[in-house]
Amino acid sequence: MPTTSRDDPRLRQAIPTVAGLVLAVLLLGAQGCGDDRPLAPWHTLALTEEFTADMAGEQVHTLRDYLDLEERLFRQLDEQVVQKTPIGPEYALVRYSRGSAASPSRWPRDWNRTFELDADAPIGGVLLLHGMSDSPYSLCALGETLNRAGYLVLGLRLPGHGTAPSGLTSVTWQDMAAAVRLAMTHLADKLGDKPLHLIGYSTGGSLGLDVALDAIEDGARVVPASLVLVSPAIRVHPASALARFKDALSVLPGLGDLAYLAVMSEFDPFNYNSFATNAGAQVHALTRDVDRRIRTLVQEPATARGFPPVLAFKSTVDATVTTEAIVDDLLKRLPAHRNELVLFDINRHAAIASSLLVADPAPLTDRLMAEASLPFAVTFVTNESSRSANVVARHKAPFSPQASSARPLGLAWPSGVVSLSHVALAFPPDDPLYGSGPADSDDRLFLGDMALRGERGLVRIPADWLLRQRYNPFYPYLEARILQWLKARSES
Numbered sequence: 001m002p003t004t005s006r007d008d009p010r011l012r013q014a015i016p017t018v019a020g021l022v023l024a025v026l027l028l029g030a031q032g033c034g035d036d037r038p039l040a041p042w043h044t045l046a047l048t049e050e051f052t053a054d055m056a057g058e059q060v061h062t063l064r065d066y067l068d069l070e071e072r073l074f075r076q077l078d079e080q081v082v083q084k085t086p087i088g089p090e091y092a093l094v095r096y097s098r099g100s101a102a103s104p105s106r107w108p109r110d111w112n113r114t115f116e117l118d119a120d121a122p123i124g125g126v127l128l129l130h131g132m133s134d135s136p137y138s139l140c141a142l143g144e145t146l147n148r149a150g151y152l153v154l155g156l157r158l159p160g161h162g163t164a165p166s167g168l169t170s171v172t173w174q175d176m177a178a179a180v181r182l183a184m185t186h187l188a189d190k191l192g193d194k195p196l197h198l199i200g201y202s203t204g205g206s207l208g209l210d211v212a213l214d215a216i217e218d219g220a221r222v223v224p225a226s227l228v229l230v231s232p233a234i235r236v237h238p239a240s241a242l243a244r245f246k247d248a249l250s251v252l253p254g255l256g257d258l259a260y261l262a263v264m265s266e267f268d269p270f271n272y273n274s275f276a277t278n279a280g281a282q283v284h285a286l287t288r289d290v291d292r293r294i295r296t297l298v299q300e301p302a303t304a305r306g307f308p309p310v311l312a313f314k315s316t317v318d319a320t321v322t323t324e325a326i327v328d329d330l331l332k333r334l335p336a337h338r339n340e341l342v343l344f345d346i347n348r349h350a351a352i353a354s355s356l357l358v359a360d361p362a363p364l365t366d367r368l369m370a371e372a373s374l375p376f377a378v379t380f381v382t383n384e385s386s387r388s389a390n391v392v393a394r395h396k397a398p399f400s401p402q403a404s405s406a407r408p409l410g411l412a413w414p415s416g417v418v419s420l421s422h423v424a425l426a427f428p429p430d431d432p433l434y435g436s437g438p439a440d441s442d443d444r445l446f447l448g449d450m451a452l453r454g455e456r457g458l459v460r461i462p463a464d465w466l467l468r469q470r471y472n473p474f475y476p477y478l479e480a481r482i483l484q485w486l487k488a489r490s491e492s
């Protein structure tokens with residue numbers, strides 16, 4: 001039998017892979033392989049009409065080509081999934097059943113698809129980029145407001161999204177970035193010399209940074225006039241790097257379930273509840289690549305000055321991304337006096353004992369509001385006092401040791417809400433799906449503030465899913481700040 005020397009280069013090359021697989025197996029043993037829910041057709045279906053980066057410049061030259069492909073993709077989804085999914089009580093909360101209250105067909109518009117809101121004489125353009133496992137619905141309320149203000153708005157459906165969770169088992173971040181470049185070119189052609197802004201939510205924020213870096217590095221004719229980042233994915237946990245090893249194991253017989261970090265019933269019409277392992281790996285790879293390129297960019301100050309100004313919105317508590325990443329890995333590195341971070345505090349008036357908190361974000365926010373070396377502005381939205389649910393905005397200019405003012409916003413924390421969340425910032429209180437109360441329509445599912453109480457196991461939707469804050473009570477302030485920001489950056 002042949003032997004392998006310890007110095008054999010093949011062995012040295014294999015060690016990192018084997019070590020990664022061992023770590024992945026250990027990770028699986030620590031966290032489990034998810035629940036016992038079997039994979040449904042929408043978890044395993046391979047949709048062949050999805051856009052990939054290889055198609056750009058070949059089959060797909062323009063956004064019109066992309067939309068034609070998207071039309072074929074949704075037709076394939078309908079034929080292979082929706083038409084084959086039964087109707088009945090067992091499927092009452094399955095988005096792929098036409099009889100379900102969760103079906104996107106219940107809505108006047110299917111917000112899973114790319115949408116464009118035209119303007120007769122646009123004052124500028126805005127490209128909206130949603131997050132991982134999300135859909136264009138996440139920024140549609142903001143898009144409609146911007147369109148009424150005179151902007152040409154494009155809400156892009158990123159590849160792998162809006163269809164079935166299986167779409168995220170094979171997509172790459174390069175596929176998504178290629179689609180973003182098509183959208184940018186489309187808007188630039190329509191706008192001429194008018195400013196083009198980019199708004200990215202969660203992973204869409206990283207993609208926004210990626211396309212801005214592309215424009216700077218390649219000398220593109222259109223560099224975004226500004227970036228607005230909402231709950232941006234700047235850095236994810238290092239353990240997410242192991243997702244690619246777990247995903248590699250999923251192709252082995254009997255290990256198909258490893259293609260998902262979580263498998264849930266698909267009751268949300270515009271967001272996947274199941275999360276593909278590959279999706280985590282792609283976010284990790286994208287954020288690493290963006291981080292590397294920003295490090296390189298700032299080594300050339302003259303080039304870095306061409307990077308668009310950034311306005312970032314973040315909840316101080318966020319189970320997905322950290323405030324430290326936005327501060328240390330992004331805003332501290334960018335040119336001074338051009339960028340701003342808006343932080344939403346926890347509810348300091350809520351009837352919750354500090355001993356119940358896993359971690360209070362106060363030490364970090366206190367440091368940011370007192371640190372005189374920060375090259376960017378900070379606005380802190382917090383209670384006017386511990387005895388009041390009303391909130392104020394405390395603004396601190398770049399390189400300032402303290403806030404210069406505390407402006408009342410005329411807004412307050414709703415009763416029982418102790419914080420925002422990663423997923424809440426972009427949704428207004430009157431959002432018909434995630435808002436503070438059900439919309440007028442009785443035939444559509446409502447997933448917002450239901451405040452259900454009773455015995456566990458009674459409701460089909462998991463309790464921890466319902467507990468997460470889904471809308472932003474301070475959305476009017478976020479919306480107003482974005483409008484002010486775009487106007488100022490368009491005029492500068």
